[in-house]
Amino acid sequence: MTRGRWLLAASTLILIAGLAFVAAETWRAPLPAIVPPSAKEFDRALIARGGALADTGNCAGCHTASGGRALAGGRPLPTPFGTIHSTNITPDVETGIGAWSREAFVRAMREGIARDGTHLYPAFPYDHFTNATDRDLEAVYAYLLTRSAVSARAPANSLKWPLGFRPLIAGWNLLYLKKGPLADQPGQSAEWNRGRNLVEGLAHCSDCHSPRNAWGAEKREQAYDGAWIEGWYAPPLNAHSPAVRAWTADEVFAYLRTGLSSQHAAAAGPMAGVTQSLAKADDDDVRAMAVYVASLMAAAPSAHPNRRALDREDIADKEHPEGAMLFAGACAVCHAPGAPMMQQGRPPLSWGTALLVDAPHDTLHVIMEGLRPPAGRPGPAMPAFGDDFSDWQLAEIAAYLRARYTKNPPWPDLVKTVGELRRGGAP
Amino acid sequence: MITLTVNGKPHEVDADLDTPLLYVLRNDLALNGAKFGCGLGQCGACTVLVDGKPVFSCLVPLAALGRREVRTLEGLAADGKPAPVPAAFEAEQAAQCGYCIAGMIMRAQALLERNNRPTEAELRAHMAPNLCRCGTHMRILAAVRRAAVAMGGGVQP
Amino acid sequence: MTAPTRRHVLGGALVVAFSLARGAVAQHDDKGKLPVDLAKSPMLDSWIRIDASGKITVFTGKAELGQGLKTALIQVAADELAVAPESIDLVTADTALTPDEGVTAGSHSMQDSGTAILNAAANVRALLAEAAAWRFAMAADQVEMHDGAAHSLNGQSATYGELAASLDLHVEAKPNMPRRPKSTVIGQSLPRIDIPAKVSGGQAYVQDMRLPRMLHARVARGPSDGTRLKDQDLDVVRKLPGVERVVQEAGFLAILAEKEWHAVKALQHVQAIGWIRPGDSLPTADIREAIRQLPAEDVPIFAYPGPPAPADGTSVTARYSRPCLMHGSIGPSCAVALWENDGVTVWTHSQGVGPLRRSLSGLLKLPADKVRCIHVEGSGCYGHNGADDVAADAALAARAVPGRPVRLQWMREQEHGWEPLGSAMTVELQATLAGDGKVASWRHDVWSNGHNSRPQSGGGLLAGQELGMPKQRMRPIPMPEGGGSRNGNPIYALPNATGVFHFIEQAPVRVSALRGLGAQMNIFAIESFMDELAKAAGSDPVAFRLAHLQDERARDAIQTVVDRFGWAKRPRGTGGGGGNGRGCGFAFARYKNLAAYCAIALEITIDRDSGVIAVERVVASVDSGEAVNPDGIRNQIEGGIVQSLSWTVNEAVGFDTHHRTSFDWSAYPILRFPQAPKTVEVHVIDRPRQPFLGTGEASQGPASAALGNAVADALGVRVRDMPLSPDRLKGALGS
Numbered sequence A: 001m002t003r004g005r006w007l008l009a010a011s012t013l014i015l016i017a018g019l020a021f022v023a024a025e026t027w028r029a030p031l032p033a034i035v036p037p038s039a040k041e042f043d044r045a046l047i048a049r050g051g052a053l054a055d056t057g058n059c060a061g062c063h064t065a066s067g068g069r070a071l072a073g074g075r076p077l078p079t080p081f082g083t084i085h086s087t088n089i090t091p092d093v094e095t096g097i098g099a100w101s102r103e104a105f106v107r108a109m110r111e112g113i114a115r116d117g118t119h120l121y122p123a124f125p126y127d128h129f130t131n132a133t134d135r136d137l138e139a140v141y142a143y144l145l146t147r148s149a150v151s152a153r154a155p156a157n158s159l160k161w162p163l164g165f166r167p168l169i170a171g172w173n174l175l176y177l178k179k180g181p182l183a184d185q186p187g188q189s190a191e192w193n194r195g196r197n198l199v200e201g202l203a204h205c206s207d208c209h210s211p212r213n214a215w216g217a218e219k220r221e222q223a224y225d226g227a228w229i230e231g232w233y234a235p236p237l238n239a240h241s242p243a244v245r246a247w248t249a250d251e252v253f254a255y256l257r258t259g260l261s262s263q264h265a266a267a268a269g270p271m272a273g274v275t276q277s278l279a280k281a282d283d284d285d286v287r288a289m290a291v292y293v294a295s296l297m298a299a300a301p302s303a304h305p306n307r308r309a310l311d312r313e314d315i316a317d318k319e320h321p322e323g324a325m326l327f328a329g330a331c332a333v334c335h336a337p338g339a340p341m342m343q344q345g346r347p348p349l350s351w352g353t354a355l356l357v358d359a360p361h362d363t364l365h366v367i368m369e370g371l372r373p374p375a376g377r378p379g380p381a382m383p384a385f386g387d388d389f390s391d392w393q394l395a396e397i398a399a400y401l402r403a404r405y406t407k408n409p410p411w412p413d414l415v416k417t418v419g420e421l422r423r424g425g426a427p
Numbered sequence B: 001m002i003t004l005t006v007n008g009k010p011h012e013v014d015a016d017l018d019t020p021l022l023y024v025l026r027n028d029l030a031l032n033g034a035k036f037g038c039g040l041g042q043c044g045a046c047t048v049l050v051d052g053k054p055v056f057s058c059l060v061p062l063a064a065l066g067r068r069e070v071r072t073l074e075g076l077a078a079d080g081k082p083a084p085v086p087a088a089f090e091a092e093q094a095a096q097c098g099y100c101i102a103g104m105i106m107r108a109q110a111l112l113e114r115n116n117r118p119t120e121a122e123l124r125a126h127m128a129p130n131l132c133r134c135g136t137h138m139r140i141l142a143a144v145r146r147a148a149v150a151m152g153g154g155v156q157p
Numbered sequence C: 001m002t003a004p005t006r007r008h009v010l011g012g013a014l015v016v017a018f019s020l021a022r023g024a025v026a027q028h029d030d031k032g033k034l035p036v037d038l039a040k041s042p043m044l045d046s047w048i049r050i051d052a053s054g055k056i057t058v059f060t061g062k063a064e065l066g067q068g069l070k071t072a073l074i075q076v077a078a079d080e081l082a083v084a085p086e087s088i089d090l091v092t093a094d095t096a097l098t099p100d101e102g103v104t105a106g107s108h109s110m111q112d113s114g115t116a117i118l119n120a121a122a123n124v125r126a127l128l129a130e131a132a133a134w135r136f137a138m139a140a141d142q143v144e145m146h147d148g149a150a151h152s153l154n155g156q157s158a159t160y161g162e163l164a165a166s167l168d169l170h171v172e173a174k175p176n177m178p179r180r181p182k183s184t185v186i187g188q189s190l191p192r193i194d195i196p197a198k199v200s201g202g203q204a205y206v207q208d209m210r211l212p213r214m215l216h217a218r219v220a221r222g223p224s225d226g227t228r229l230k231d232q233d234l235d236v237v238r239k240l241p242g243v244e245r246v247v248q249e250a251g252f253l254a255i256l257a258e259k260e261w262h263a264v265k266a267l268q269h270v271q272a273i274g275w276i277r278p279g280d281s282l283p284t285a286d287i288r289e290a291i292r293q294l295p296a297e298d299v300p301i302f303a304y305p306g307p308p309a310p311a312d313g314t315s316v317t318a319r320y321s322r323p324c325l326m327h328g329s330i331g332p333s334c335a336v337a338l339w340e341n342d343g344v345t346v347w348t349h350s351q352g353v354g355p356l357r358r359s360l361s362g363l364l365k366l367p368a369d370k371v372r373c374i375h376v377e378g379s380g381c382y383g384h385n386g387a388d389d390v391a392a393d394a395a396l397a398a399r400a401v402p403g404r405p406v407r408l409q410w411m412r413e414q415e416h417g418w419e420p421l422g423s424a425m426t427v428e429l430q431a432t433l434a435g436d437g438k439v440a441s442w443r444h445d446v447w448s449n450g451h452n453s454r455p456q457s458g459g460g461l462l463a464g465q466e467l468g469m470p471k472q473r474m475r476p477i478p479m480p481e482g483g484g485s486r487n488g489n490p491i492y493a494l495p496n497a498t499g500v501f502h503f504i505e506q507a508p509v510r511v512s513a514l515r516g517l518g519a520q521m522n523i524f525a526i527e528s529f530m531d532e533l534a535k536a537a538g539s540d541p542v543a544f545r546l547a548h549l550q551d552e553r554a555r556d557a558i559q560t561v562v563d564r565f566g567w568a569k570r571p572r573g574t575g576g577g578g579g580n581g582r583g584c585g586f587a588f589a590r591y592k593n594l595a596a597y598c599a600i601a602l603e604i605t606i607d608r609d610s611g612v613i614a615v616e617r618v619v620a621s622v623d624s625g626e627a628v629n630p631d632g633i634r635n636q637i638e639g640g641i642v643q644s645l646s647w648t649v650n651e652a653v654g655f656d657t658h659h660r661t662s663f664d665w666s667a668y669p670i671l672r673f674p675q676a677p678k679t680v681e682v683h684v685i686d687r688p689r690q691p692f693l694g695t696g697e698a699s700q701g702p703a704s705a706a707l708g709n710a711v712a713d714a715l716g717v718r719v720r721d722m723p724l725s726p727d728r729l730k731g732a733l734g735s
C-alpha cells in the first residue's frame, strides 16, 4: 500500500485546503432523539420481512463481535486505513440506535450520516445501502428496533492520521457516493431488477468482489473483477469468472442458499458466513439475486458448453510424488471418486474456483483452516490441516491439487505463502 | 520400512507411506487407544498428539510425520504412575461405552499441557471436535476440570 | 415371604438335589415363581460356579453395552454370596457358555438378569451354608456367611473353595429364597470394572481384537439402504495392491486384505463405479407425512373407563411429530469371525447373541450348534444398529478363508447409511377439560412404522437380503411393552381415555429399535400436552400433573425434582415478550409404566435472533427400585438426557428420492460440547428391597418433553414438531 499511502497524503493536503467549502456543502444537522417505539407499534409481518432482509445484508456478520451479543457491534474491521469497530445497532438508547427515528436510520443508510450528524466511515457500506428501496429500509428499521437492547459501546477506532477527522469523509462522499434508491432498468425482468437492487444494495456483493482505489472506493469500471478480503481472494463475478462450469441462476441460488453448489464447490472464508446468513433470507429474494448474479457472468467462458471434470492424476503424481502421498492419506478419503462425499454427488475439486485463480490463498486457507458449519446444523465440513502438516507439506499438497485438477501454471512461492498465512498475514 | 517415534520410542514400521497413522498405531504397533470413528476428521475418536498438538490420526499419512513425536493414550503414564488426565476420567467415572474416551483424554491432555487454567468456554470450544454419542459430556468436562487441578491449575468459570 | 421356612429349605436341598426333577420346583412352592430368566434356565450352575480355589464365576446372557451392567451384576452376586466383588468373574453373553437371555434391550437387564442372579445367588448361598452346616455338624442357621467363607458361632470356618467340593450346583433354583438381611455391596457406587481398560488403552472392544493371522475386511454396498453398487469387473479389484481375496456371493461383496488400509483403499475403488436404487423411489414428502399416507393397521393401546365428557368442557387438540433418528454409534459396527471345523465363531457386539446365532445358522445354512456367538463390547449402540449385520458380513467373508480370523468393520458412511433408523412418528392428542380444571376425556393416536426388525432369520440380516433370502415381516410389539405404542398409555389417572396405535407395516426406509422405541415420541407428546392442558386450565404444569396422578412413587419422583430445582421460585418464562427468551420446563414419565420413574426440570435461554437454545441447568430424579449402583444409574440418566437433547434439537435423518443424505457427521450433526447443558444434576431415589427397575431408557422421553415445555415457556409459542432447531424456532416466532 505504499503507493496508496503516498496518494493518500497528497490528496489529504488538497482536501484540507478545500475543507471550508466541503464543510459548508456537507454539514448535516443532528436529528432529534426519539423514545424507542415499542414492538407493538410495528407490524409483525414487517418485522419478519426486515429480519429476512437483515440476513440478506448479513448485518449481524459485521455488527456482532466474536462471542458477543448479536448486532451489538464491537467487531474490529481491519481496513488499509486502520481498524474500525462496528457499531451497536440494537435499540439501546445510549449505545445503540434506540433513539434513532426512521428518518435518521434512512439517512444513515442512504448518506452515511449518524443521527447526531457525524459522518460514518465507508467501511459501513452505505454506498450500497443507499440503493435499497424505501420499503426494504423501513422493514430493516422495524426489525432492528424490535431486537433486545444491548448496552455495548464499540472500542475506539485506530485510524491513521488524519482519517480520524470525520468531516474528511464528506469529500469521499462527494466523489464516490451515488445516492439511491436505484432506479429499475427498463427491459429487464422484475425479478432481475429485484435481484439487482438487492445485490447492489443491501447484499452489497461488490463490496468484497470489486477492487478498490487508493481511497478505498470500489473501482466502478472494474466492478466484480475480483478482490482481496480478509486475506481471501473473492473471485470475479463477471465475464472474467474463472469457473469451469456454468454459473446458472439455479447454481448460484443453491450456492447462496446452502453454501454448496454441486457444480462448483462449498463456500469458504468470509463467503461461508454470507451463505449461512442467506440461508435465513427470503427465498424469492435470494432467487432474484441469483438471477442477477448469473446474468453478470453470462459472458464468462464457462457459460459455454460445460467442460468435463479434469483429473490429471498421472501427471500430478509424477510431478509431486510427495503431494500425491499426502493427498492419498489425508484428502482422498473425501475427495477421491468413490469416497462417501463423492457418492453424495459433491463436486470434484476441478470444478472449484479456488484452484483456478492466480492466488493460492483460498486453497491454502481451506486446507489449513477447514470448513466449519455452525454448531448443530448440517453443512459442508472439513477438518483443519494446519497443525497436521509442515509448511512444505502444505505447499506440496496445494501444488499437487493445482497440477492434478487444473491446467494452469504452477503457483509460485507456495511455501512462503503458507508461512505468511500462518503468521496471519494478508495480501 | 519407516521409522516412527511413538511414545518416546522409535519403531520400524512396514507400511505404505500414504497409510494414515491411525491404522499403523492400531494394527502395526498394537496400540488400542486411538479408535476408528469416522476416518473423516469429524469425530476425534482417533485423536493423538503430534509434537504436542492434537490431530486426527485418521487423516495424517505416515509420510507427513517425519521426525515428529507421536503420543497416544498408552504413552501418558510415566514410570507406571497413572497420568493425571486418565486418572481424573477414572475418578469421575467418565465413560459409558467409552469408545470416545481415549480421544477425549488426548484432546484434553493437549489443552492442559498448554494451558492448565482455561475458562469453561475455552474448555468446551477446545473439546468441540470430539464427539460422544453416549452423552457422557458432563462427566468428561468434570474429569478435565479435575485433571486441571491435579496439574496445578484449574478451569476458570 | 410365603416360601418354606429357612430351615426347611436348607435342611433338604442337598439331599434331594441329585434327584430333583424339573416339576419338583413347582411342587415345592405353588405360589413362588422363579424370575422369568431363571425359570428359563433354572439350573444354578448355568448362573454361578465355584471352583476348589474359591473362584466364583457368574454367568449372564446379557451384554455390557457401556451401561455398567457388568459391575452391577457382580455387585448383585457379591452381595448375595457375601463375598468381595473382586472375587467374582463375570462371563457375559456367549452362546456356548451363558444362559440365553434374548436381547440386551428394553432396559431389561437388571430386571431380568439382575433378578435371576440375585435369586440364583441366594440359592447358592443357602447351599453353601448347608454344606458348611454338615461340615461343622451344626444347624444351618448357626452358620454365618461373610468374606467368602462360612463361619460357625463356635469359631469354625470354611472357605467357599473348601466347601465347593461337597457342593453340587447342577440343581434347579428355588423361588423366593430369602436374601441376606443386610446388603453390603448392593447400594454402593462401586467404580465400574470396565473403565480402567477404557481410559488406559487396554483391549476393551471387538474393534481392538487382534488374532494371529487375522485379515482385515470391508464390505461393499451402495451409500444407503435401498441402493446397490453398479456391477463391475472384480478381476481389477483382485489385483489392487494388498488385496488378498474378494468374496462375492450374489449381491454380497467383501474385500479382504492383510493391511486394513489396503482394504479401505480397495473399497473406495469399488465404490467409484457408482450406485443405483433398484426399487421404488423414496417419497418426496417429509418422511413422517409420507408414511401416514400408507395403509395402517389399528391396534388398541389402552382404554380407561369413565363417564362421557361434559358437553360444556373445553376441547384441546394438538399434533406432535418426530423425524427419523439415527443411533449414530461413534465406532462403526465391527465383528471378528473365524471358520474352523465346518463351524464359525463370531465375536460380536450384538445385543442378542442367541437370536444372532439363529439368524446366522439360517444365513450360513449351518446347524445352530456350529455357530458360536461371543459378545465383546463395541461402541455404544442405543438399540439395533449395524452390530448384527456386520457379524453376518464378517462370517460370510471369513467363510472364504477357513482357519484365518477376519475382522470386518463398517466405514462411517456405511453405519450412517445402513443402520436401521428409529421410525418417524406422529401423535395426535385430544382431551376435554371439565369445569373443575381436570381432564374429562383423552384420546391418543400414534402413527409409526415398526420398532423391531431385529434379526430372527437369515433374511433379517443385510447380507441375507443380498443373498436373496426373504425379508422379515415387522409386527407391532404388544403392550404392555409396546413398540410405537410404548408409553402411549398415560400414567395419569384419566377417565374416559383411549389410545390407538396406527401401525404402518410398509416402511420406505429401514427402521428398527432405537433407545426407548416409541416412548420418546409418546412421552414428548403426552408431556407437552399436559402443559398445554395446564395452561388452558390456568394451572401450574406440575400441580396439574399431580392432580391427575395417584402413583405414590411417581409423586415422589416429581416432588424430588420440584424441591431440588426450586420449581416454585423458578424464573418466570419470558413468553411472548421482547428480548431473549428464558424459560423452564418440566416433564415426567415412568418408562413403559413398568420400569424406572424419571422426572426432569430444566431451564433454558433462547437467542431470539438465531433461535439457538442454551440449556442452563437440568435437574432430574430417578427411582429405579433398589439402586444397585447409584452412580451407574446417574451416569445413564445423565447420558440419556444429553443424548435426548441432541435428538430433540439437532437431529433429523435427511432423504432425497434415492437415498439417505445423512451420510456422515457433517450431514447429521449431533450435539457437541459447546451445546451441552451447563449443569446436569441427577437425584437417585433408592428403594431398598424393591424390584430392580430398568433405567437405561428412562430419561429420553422426559428430557425431550421438558425441553419442549421450556421452549414454550420462553417463547410463548409451542413447537410441536421435532427437531426444535433454530430454524423451526425462528419460524414459530415469525421473525
Ligand code: FES
Residues within 6 Å of the ligand: B035, B036, B037, B038, B039, B040, B041, B042, B043, B044, B045, B046, B047, B056, B057, B058, B059
Ligand atoms: S476417526 Fe479420526 S476424526 Fe473420526
Ligand code: FES
Residues within 6 Å of the ligand: B095, B096, B097, B098, B099, B100, B101, B131, B132, B133, B134, B135, B136, C066, C330, C380
Ligand atoms: S462414552 Fe460412548 S461415545 Fe462417549
